[in-house]
Amino acid sequence: MSKISQDSAVTLHFTIKLKDGSIADSTHNMGKPAKFIIGDGSLSENFESCLIGLSVNDNKAIELKAEDAFGLPNPDNVHHMDRAKFVGDSEVEVGTIMAFSGPDGMEIPGIITEIVGDSVTVDFNHPLAGQDVTFEVEILEVE
Known part of the structure; x- marks a missing residue:
């Protein structure tokens, strides 16, 4: 064997x-x-x-x-985005995991960790x- x-x-x-x-x-x-x-x-x-x-x-x-x-979580993988970028039917709420297009065109999962006014915080670290x-x-x- x-x-x-x-x-x-x-x-x-x-x-x-x-x-x-x-x-x-x-x-x-x-x-x-x-x-x-x-x-x-x-x-x-x-x-x-x-x-x-x-x-x-x-x-x-x-x-x-x-x-x-x-x-370990990398702070560089946490991004703040304008809420206006989130269009369509998907609900933007804390805890939602969404797919984003990465620089190479590959999809990257990101989890929404915070929403303050028009700023949405998305964490791209592995869950x-x-x-x-x-x-x-x-x-x-x-x-």
Whole structure:
């Protein structure tokens, strides 16, 4: 049985749990596992190092500090926008997550954190930035 090593293509199911035990995200909900290559930069090095050596059918709970999971909130990712820019049917209210066009044309999710008069504050940090999380992984395939 092959074990996970550098450059392995890994297929796995994961569930991300917050400190209070609530589930933030899970591939089980999406109905299909995640696939990535160790070393491709899609995961933090610390998280990858926790996966190295695991084999198919292994289950492991990996506790990650915020900086090794989704990073710490970056104040540069918080923007103030003119309320007039929000047009259409969508309700502009605190807590709403909206898609914005990034500089490269890709959509970036932003969460509205504050509305004062005509100024709308939008936070483009990952919703889990700054949070310690536990990844529960189930290894399905290693190539």
